Amino acid sequence: MRKYSPKDNVQAKAKYTDRFWVAPQVPREPVEDAHFAAVLEKMKAAVEVLDAYVEIGQLVIHIRPEQNVDALRTLKEECDYAMCSELSAVDYLARDGEFEIFYQLLNLKERKRTRILTRIKEDQAIESIVPLYDMAKFAEREMYDMFGIYVNNHPYLKRIIMPDDWEGHPLRKTYPLEGDEFASWYEVDKIFGKEYRDIIGPENRDPARIDRYDTQRFARVGHEVPFGADPSLVDETETPVEYSSELLADYNKGPHKVLDKRK
Amino acid sequence: MQQQPNKLKPFFENLNFERDDNTMVINFGPQHPSAHGQLRLILELQGEQVVKALPDIGYLHRGIEKMAENMIYNEFLPTTDRMDYIASTSNNYAFALAVERLIGLEVPRRAQVIRTMLLELNRIISHLFFLATHALDVGAMSIFLYAFREREFAMDLMEDYCGARLTHSAVRIGGVPLDLPEGWLTQLTDFIERLPDQIKLYEDLLTENRIWKMRLEDVGIITPEQALSWGCTGIMLRGSGIEYDIRKEEPYELYGELDFDIPVSDRCDSYGRYRLYMEEMKESIKILRQLIGMYPKTESQLMAHAPQYISAPKEEIMTQNYALMQHFVLVTQGMRPPKGTVYAPTESPKGELGFWIRSEGEPYAYRLKARAPSFFHTGILQDILPGTYLADVVTIIGSTNIVFGEVDR
Numbered sequence: 311m312r313k314y315s316p317k318d319n320v321q322a323k324a325k326y327t328d329r330f331w332v333a334p335q336v337p338r339e340p341v342e343d344a345h346f347a348a349v350l351e352k353m354k355a356a357v358e359v360l361d362a363y364v365e366i367g368q369l370v371i372h373i374r375p376e377q378n379v380d381a382l383r384t385l386k387e388e389c390d391y392a393m394c395s396e397l398s399a400v401d402y403l404a405r406d407g408e409f410e411i412f413y414q415l416l417n418l419k420e421r422k423r424t425r426i427l428t429r430i431k432e433d434q435a436i437e438s439i440v441p442l443y444d445m446a447k448f449a450e451r452e453m454y455d456m457f458g459i460y461v462n463n464h465p466y467l468k469r470i471i472m473p474d475d476w477e478g479h480p481l482r483k484t485y486p487l488e489g490d491e492f493a494s495w496y497e498v499d500k501i502f503g504k505e506y507r508d509i510i511g512p513e514n515r516d517p518a519r520i521d522r523y524d525t526q527r528f529a530r531v532g533h534e535v536p537f538g539a540d541p542s543l544v545d546e547t548e549t550p551v552e553y554s555s556e557l558l559a560d561y562n563k564g565p566h567k568v569l570d571k572r573k
Numbered sequence: 574m575q576q577q578p579n580k581l582k583p584f585f586e587n588l589n590f591e592r593d594d595n596t597m598v599i600n601f602g603p604q605h606p607s608a609h610g611q612l613r614l615i616l617e618l619q620g621e622q623v624v625k626a627l628p629d630i631g632y633l634h635r636g637i638e639k640m641a642e643n644m645i646y647n648e649f650l651p652t653t654d655r656m657d658y659i660a661s662t663s664n665n666y667a668f669a670l671a672v673e674r675l676i677g678l679e680v681p682r683r684a685q686v687i688r689t690m691l692l693e694l695n696r697i698i699s700h701l702f703f704l705a706t707h708a709l710d711v712g713a714m715s716i717f718l719y720a721f722r723e724r725e726f727a728m729d730l731m732e733d734y735c736g737a738r739l740t741h742s743a744v745r746i747g748g749v750p751l752d753l754p755e756g757w758l759t760q761l762t763d764f765i766e767r768l769p770d771q772i773k774l775y776e777d778l779l780t781e782n783r784i785w786k787m788r789l790e791d792v793g794i795i796t797p798e799q800a801l802s803w804g805c806t807g808i809m810l811r812g813s814g815i816e817y818d819i820r821k822e823e824p825y826e827l828y829g830e831l832d833f834d835i836p837v838s839d840r841c842d843s844y845g846r847y848r849l850y851m852e853e854m855k856e857s858i859k860i861l862r863q864l865i866g867m868y869p870k871t872e873s874q875l876m877a878h879a880p881q882y883i884s885a886p887k888e889e890i891m892t893q894n895y896a897l898m899q900h901f902v903l904v905t906q907g908m909r910p911p912k913g914t915v916y917a918p919t920e921s922p923k924g925e926l927g928f929w930i931r932s933e934g935e936p937y938a939y940r941l942k943a944r945a946p947s948f949f950h951t952g953i954l955q956d957i958l959p960g961t962y963l964a965d966v967v968t969i970i971g972s973t974n975i976v977f978g979e980v981d982r
Contacts, residue, residue, distance in 0.1 A: 321937065324937070333911060336932075393801050418817050418822075443803075444803045444952075448949060469631075471630065471634045472634070
């Protein structure tokens with residue numbers, strides 16, 4: 311039987327796990343600091359607080375996703391949190407079928423930081439916080455680009471880092487590090503057209519690939535040869551180093567033909 | 574003029590004439606020498622005036638946050654060099670600090686002294702680079718040469734310490750890998766003795782220079798409200814009259830013990846920010862002087878003692894079986910920080926650089942978000958550029974001091 315590999319999280323996994331080892335938890339302290347207690351009091355009056363604790367010196371408040379704007383408005387207008395340092399998401403689709411969205415806020419006068427956490431389902435959208443913090447104009451676009459989380463009422467919700475016609479959302483756990491099938495054809499389709507797929511073949515996106523016969527990129531091992539030299543003319547019999555054939559896959563041996571020149 | 578895009582040239586030429594009104598759309602970048610890397614600005618112009626600006630980023634995207642989820646913590650540290658490659662130690666440090674706070678680690682004092690020295694040296698390198706490129710963009714060619722000369726000396730110091738000029742990886746999780754080489758402090762002293770004269774030279778050339786003032790004064794105005802709302806940090810925030818420096822307000826490393834001032838300017842324009850960069854370099858010199866005095870009073874330990882997370886020193890690994898076993902496990906499997914979340918802000922030369930790490934107790938970070946200051950400083954361009962003139966766009970981009978390794982990650 312072939313080995314079963316889960317598709318919902320294709321990121322690197324620990325190679326060895328001790329079955330009796332239980333990961334410790336960073337201590338979650340009760341809210342005792344005077345400023346944090348006051349903030350929590352005001353937050354409880356404004357929105358439903360699901361959980362609140364202090365983690366590594368920062369107040370963490372869990373709220374419902376529908377109340378994110380209310381919560382941040384309370385923090386900004388009543389608690390003086392003038393700056394939102396960062397917002398983004400964490401993919402928990404494989405485990406819980408949810409995204410966790412975090413807002414990292416800063417109170418410049420009290421020098422305190424608070425984190426708002428909320429969870430949404432995969433097909434759920436979140437309300438934009440652009441009316442409160444301009445930084446969300448960029449940060450929410452990045453969140454949409456990287457996770458595919460729709461943000462309602464964002465003025466310009468468009469991909470920001472990946473190209474506009476990209477498929478898939480790279481920071482999801484289902485997205486492999488090397489990119490998916492779409493990624494391997496993207497440049498071929500874009501530059502040459504789909505009809506050249508057979509001739510050129512998919513892009514090899516393995517960053518550690520070494521192509522022994524490639525004299526045009528920096529992947530060559532063995533003798534130094536002029537740029538673009540025909541590797542078959544290079545006499546390599548003297549090379550004292552033996553390279554493992556596993557490392558030096560010959561990518562030109564595939565079923566596809568090779569173009570003489572990039573058209 | 575009808576343009577004929579083909580598959581290799583899918584985009585239009587720089588100018589798009591096909592509009593009915595008088596506005597002209599131009600692509601500023603991504604290959605423009607003044608775009609500081611791969612910034613593509615789509616500008617709509619009404620004559621010489623910008624009416625709409627749209628920063629388009631992503632040309633240097635390497636998926637650093639994705640890579641962090643697939644690498645053990647120590648493996649990821651050299652990758653952080655590639656974010657803000659002008660001052661890479663500040664990235665290494667921000668990442669190391671976040672992991673140290675997550676696992677609750679105390680760093681030995683000598684390592685703290687060395688780290689703070691490297692951070693301040695990097696700040697000087699970065700500010701000199703800013704001055705050189707900003708002045709070059711505005712048209713002051715000779716400043717570029719003078720500032721790069723001093724920067725070379727600072728980079729020589731970095732090279733003497735860690736062997737690299739740009740991608741330092743000079744900080745490790747838990748301390749620093751090496752002690753200062755012999756004679757390094759003397760060389761550093763020489764450097765910081767010489768630097769104030771050089772800074773005076775730059776200031777003599779620029780500060781009261783009529784052309785420099787005409788190009789910078791009242792250009793790129795960022796109101797305090799805008800700066801806060803856009804998450805501007807560092808000099809972009811202090812240039813708008815808000816005094817907030819993480820080194821002072823939320824001290825980390827030795828900054829709590831050091832005596833230095835935070836220059837603030839309420840001019841809100843590029844000229845004010847230029848003055849702040851010059852003042853900050855002088856403050857860095859002040860900090861370095863104090864650190865040189867602190868160094869001899871420290872014990873020789875360089876890495877924290879935490880066998881669960883940090884490898885023992887080399888001598889112990891070579892002589893003691895248990896240390897060797899720990900080292901083997903930490904190298905092959907990686908450390909497993911406790912479950913939890915940490916956000917550790919630091920004051921990099923560009924602004925607030927922080928790593929947000931969610932750990933699930935695995936050797937790989939479950940999610941790592943790099944909060945890069947330049948990302949938001951690029952975003953604010955879309956709000957401050959409309960209404961300015963095309964010639965000032967270059968000044969404003971230069972004065973935001975953005976680095977694209979950090980913007981696109």
